[in-house]
Structure formats: structure tokens, C-alpha cells
Amino acid sequence: MRSLLAGVRVIDFSWIGAGSYTTKILADLGADVIKIESSQRLDTLRVTKPFKDGKPGVNRSGYFADRNSSKRSITLNVKDPRGLDMARRLIADAHLVTNNFTPGVMDKLGLGYDVVRSLSERIVYASMSMQGAEGPEKADLGYGLTIAALTGLQHMTGLPDREPAGTGTNYPDHIPNPGHTAFAILAALRHQRRTGRGQFIDLAQMEPTLAFIGPSLMNYLVNGAIDSRHGNARPGHAPxxxxxxxxxxxxxxxxxxxxxxxxxxxxxxxxxxxxxxxxxxxxxxxxxxxxxxxxxxxxxxxxxxxxxxxxxxxxxxxxxxxARDVVNDPQLDARGHWVTLNHPEMGPSTYNSPPYRFSHAYSEPSSPAPLLGQHTAEICRELLGLDDAAIEKLSAEGVLA
Incomplete structure (x- = not known):
């Protein structure tokens, strides 16, 4: 069976949660997602627990693995002019560029939208900051915890008469934000295919999170009532x-x-x-x-x-x-949800499949999460036309690092 996004190339500068999960959705559907990394500044998830066998390592994080299946990794120092030029060459032949940095970071790297658009009129450029590219709070740095707090989700989660407890690490950047971004990307790619023109997608991660609390927002707008914490009990139902x-x-x-x-x-x-x-x-x-x-x-x-x-x-x-019950759930097993892939360092590892199945298309993870820089030489040869001597020289000089 074919992969629905085969032929789509993504140059992925995103990291940690929402951005990485967005591009995982695309990668598992067959897009060639090239994750731009640097050994000088690692994706935080590469050094985040849990680690295989409890042994830390940049290639041993289960958290990172879950967010980065089916992708390729290149280590590239874009602060070096040669590395920046290589990044721009990769972008010029791609369909999509993604990042989830605070507005202005990509501009400082020399890879802002205006620069990228000059490289390719058809490029789709997806930016996922906390507050969006415009507005008085656009420069705010956001994490899942702060997004949950600012949207009211934190306020509503916990036991009555106790402090807000939140939802643990089940942050908005795991599901609503990447889900909404992937939808916007697919719409923009359709427009790109039809017209040959790109789009700048400005997603504020605050906003998809509001879908979690729609009834409470309506209760305030209509009745002036502020919903608060009620533990596991649902108002109006008992027990x-x-x-x-x-x-x-x-x-x-x-x-x-x-x-x-x-x-x-x-x-x-x-x-x-x-x-x-x-x-x-x-x-x-x-x-x-x-x-x-x-x-x-x-x-x-x-x-x-x-x-x-x-x-x-x-x-x-x-x-x-x-977790023990979920991994052994017979319904998930019957649907083939869990996929075992052989990771180069961690060995056979279990991955989530996407929560949808197609009648005539492939939708499972195709490869395990990449080692740091695993595909650097491959990408340089395949997409940049470099020979082994040039790759070795650039690696020795810290450009491919």
C-alpha cells in the first residue's frame, strides 16, 4: 500500500513537544521529515526520561523516540555560514518548513519567513509559538504547563477547595496543538499543490487549547459563572x-x-x-x-x-x-496499534501507530526515531550533492555537528 504523504519533504526545526508531534504525524503518513539538529544544543527530549534500561543517553530517550518516529536526522550548525547555506538549499527544494520557537528566533538564524519565501515561492512555513506572531505577548516563552495555566485548564483541574493540580505532563502541546497544526499544514499543502504558492501558518498554541474548556467558556459568557475544580465528579450527575x-x-x-x-x-x-x-x-x-x-x-x-x-x-x-494495562489492552492489540521497530541503540522498541486506519494506504510508523545525526551523510549526498571527502571536511570543521 502507498503512503498518502509520500513525496512531501519537510525541513523540521521543531523540537520538544508540539512541533515534534506535528511532524511525527506527517512522517508516519509518509512525508520525508528531515529533522535539523545540533550536537551543540540538543532537543531537550533527547535528554529527558524515561531512558532505555535506565541508562541516560542522547539516543536512549523513550520520550524522544515516541515523538520522532519515521524521521531522518541531520546535524547542521546553521550559525556557520556554510551550514546556513546548506539549510537554505534543503529548504529551496522542500514543501514545508516547521518550527515551534518564539517569534524572532528563526529570523535571528537567517531562516525567517521572508528569507525562506525568497528561496521558494511555493513553500509552506508553519510556526508554532505560544502566543502567535503578533500581539502584546508574542515574545512570551511557552511550555505545556504555562499554556495550560494561561488558558484556564490548570485552574479547572484538581480537587475542590485545593490548589490547581493541572494534568501532569498531559499538556496541550501533545494533542490539540499538533493536531490543529497538522490540519492547517495539510490544507496549505493542498493549496500549494493546486496553485504552486505557499502559505505562512501562524499558530498560537494558546488557542487550540481553548477547545478543552468550551463549555466552561460558554458558562461564563452566557451566565457569568466561573467553573472551578470538582475532582472526578461531573456536575449534575450522581454518583x-x-x-x-x-x-x-x-x-x-x-x-x-x-x-x-x-x-x-x-x-x-x-x-x-x-x-x-x-x-x-x-x-x-x-x-x-x-x-x-x-x-x-x-x-x-x-x-x-x-x-x-x-x-x-x-x-x-x-x-x-x-500503563501496563494500556500496553496489554486486547482492543488496541486487535487494531494493531502497537508497532515494534528495531532501534539502532535501544533494540526492539514499541511505538504508537496513528489513531486512524486507511482502507488503501499505509499509516504505521515506518522507522524508529533517528540517532542524533544518523542521516547526515545520506542527506548530504542525496540532496546536496556532496561527496564523502566534502562531508568529512565539513564534519571535521564543525559544520555538520
């Missing part, structure tokens, strides 16, 4: 939360949305038919008492067995999986 199960750190999520589901839950758990609990209004008034009764009964039951029993009774319920 609604996460309850303990038998075993070490095993839990089940349950949400009762109507009275019929309540009857199903009461039947499975053997809850007393309290008159006041028969209606949602009554259950909301006595939420804490109901939670205590539900927790008392779930605590003695097997997580998976109870999940199935509740689902069979028409009650929305789900086992709370940890």
Missing part, C-alpha cells in the same frame, strides 16, 4: 467519580446519568433502595453519602469484572488503566 477496587491501586470510573442507570448500579452493587436516592435531584443532595456507599462495595470487587457487569447493566463504567 459520578472514581472508586477503589480490589488490589493495589486499582480503580473504576462510574457515571450515572439518569435514574435507570442508577437502578442498574444499585442492582449490581446491592445498594439499598433509598427513596431519596431514586431521583437525580435527591442523589445530588446526598452525593457524599452515596459515594461512600459505592466505594465500600467496589473496594472488594475485581476491576475488570465489575466494569463488565456494570456495562452489561447499562451503567457507564470503565476500568482505570495504568
Amino acid at each position: 459520578s467519580g472514581v472508586y477503589p477496587c480490589a488490589g493495589d491501586d486499582r480503580w473504576i470510573a462510574i457515571e450515572v446519568c439518569d435514574d435507570a442507570q442508577w437502578q442498574g448500579l444499585a442492582s449490581v452493587l446491592g445498594l439499598a433502595a433509598e427513596t431519596d436516592w431514586a431521583t437525580m435531584q435527591g442523589r445530588l443532595r446526598q452525593r457524599e453519602a452515596i459515594d461512600a456507599e459505592v466505594a465500600k462495595r467496589t473496594a472488594t470487587q475485581d476491576m475488570s469484572g465489575l466494569t463488565q457487569a456494570l456495562q452489561d447493566a447499562g451503567v457507564p463504567a470503565g476500568a482505570v488503566y495504568d
Whole structure:
């Protein structure tokens, strides 16, 4: 089967989270993503845990590997005029240039949009800063934590009457930001194919994150109400939360949305038919008492067995999986979600497939994450026409480093 983005070449200056995940989406669909790296300033994820066998190394980060499957890596010192010229030559024959730096960084490197556009009228140039290229806060440096804080996501996550807890490392730059950027890129590439002209894509990572809190934004705009933290409980539903199960750190999520589901839950758990609990209004008034009764009964039951029993009774319920459960999930296995690729240093390694399957196209990761500079000589020979002597000289002089 063919890859849908075969023939598309991407010169990728992005690093860490959102930018790297965006270009992973493209690479796994067949685009030739050339990651521009430097041994002088490493992509932070290359030195971020977890490491294979707990042994640190620039080629041993599972975090980096997950964000960079199917790509090629070249080490290139663009602060050297010769390295900058090589970067520009690569760009001139590419379809797309990406970065997720603060506005102005690419200009300082001599690779801003105006320069790149002069190299190729058809180029698509995707920039992913925190606040966008214009506005009073455009120069702000952003990370997942700060994006979550500034969009209100942090404020809404945690337990009632406690400080904002956030979502751990499940930051906005993992899903909404790269997803929105990839969509914009595909639209721009379609325009490029039809007209021969490029686009400057200015994505502010603050803005896709707002999709997470749409109902709360509407609640404020319409009602003037500010939603806050309510833990695992969903307002308006009771019982609604996460309850303990038998075993070490095993839990089940349950949400009762109507009275019929309540009857199903009461039947499975053997809850007393309290008159006041028969209606949602009554259950909301006595939420804490109901939670205590539900927790008392779930605590003695097997997580998976109870999940199935509740689902069979028409009650929305789900086992709370940890990483061990997710990797061994039979549904993911049936869909072929996990792909094993042989990494040059880490050996056989497990990678995520994209969450979509095509009827007549290939969509799995095609190669493991690259070693630092793994494809430097290959790219220099293939795309820049350099011979081995020139490559060796440039490497010795720190241009290819």
C-alpha cells in the first residue's frame, strides 16, 4: 500500500513537544521529515526520561523516540555560514518548513519567513509559538504547563477547595496543538499543490487549547459563572467519580446519568433502595453519602469484572488503566496499534501507530526515531550533492555537528 504523504519533504526545526508531534504525524503518513539538529544544543527530549534500561543517553530517550518516529536526522550548525547555506538549499527544494520557537528566533538564524519565501515561492512555513506572531505577548516563552495555566485548564483541574493540580505532563502541546497544526499544514499543502504558492501558518498554541474548556467558556459568557475544580465528579450527575477496587491501586470510573442507570448500579452493587436516592435531584443532595456507599462495595470487587457487569447493566463504567494495562489492552492489540521497530541503540522498541486506519494506504510508523545525526551523510549526498571527502571536511570543521 502507498503512503498518502509520500513525496512531501519537510525541513523540521521543531523540537520538544508540539512541533515534534506535528511532524511525527506527517512522517508516519509518509512525508520525508528531515529533522535539523545540533550536537551543540540538543532537543531537550533527547535528554529527558524515561531512558532505555535506565541508562541516560542522547539516543536512549523513550520520550524522544515516541515523538520522532519515521524521521531522518541531520546535524547542521546553521550559525556557520556554510551550514546556513546548506539549510537554505534543503529548504529551496522542500514543501514545508516547521518550527515551534518564539517569534524572532528563526529570523535571528537567517531562516525567517521572508528569507525562506525568497528561496521558494511555493513553500509552506508553519510556526508554532505560544502566543502567535503578533500581539502584546508574542515574545512570551511557552511550555505545556504555562499554556495550560494561561488558558484556564490548570485552574479547572484538581480537587475542590485545593490548589490547581493541572494534568501532569498531559499538556496541550501533545494533542490539540499538533493536531490543529497538522490540519492547517495539510490544507496549505493542498493549496500549494493546486496553485504552486505557499502559505505562512501562524499558530498560537494558546488557542487550540481553548477547545478543552468550551463549555466552561460558554458558562461564563452566557451566565457569568466561573467553573472551578470538582475532582472526578461531573456536575449534575450522581454518583459520578472514581472508586477503589480490589488490589493495589486499582480503580473504576462510574457515571450515572439518569435514574435507570442508577437502578442498574444499585442492582449490581446491592445498594439499598433509598427513596431519596431514586431521583437525580435527591442523589445530588446526598452525593457524599452515596459515594461512600459505592466505594465500600467496589473496594472488594475485581476491576475488570465489575466494569463488565456494570456495562452489561447499562451503567457507564470503565476500568482505570495504568500503563501496563494500556500496553496489554486486547482492543488496541486487535487494531494493531502497537508497532515494534528495531532501534539502532535501544533494540526492539514499541511505538504508537496513528489513531486512524486507511482502507488503501499505509499509516504505521515506518522507522524508529533517528540517532542524533544518523542521516547526515545520506542527506548530504542525496540532496546536496556532496561527496564523502566534502562531508568529512565539513564534519571535521564543525559544520555538520
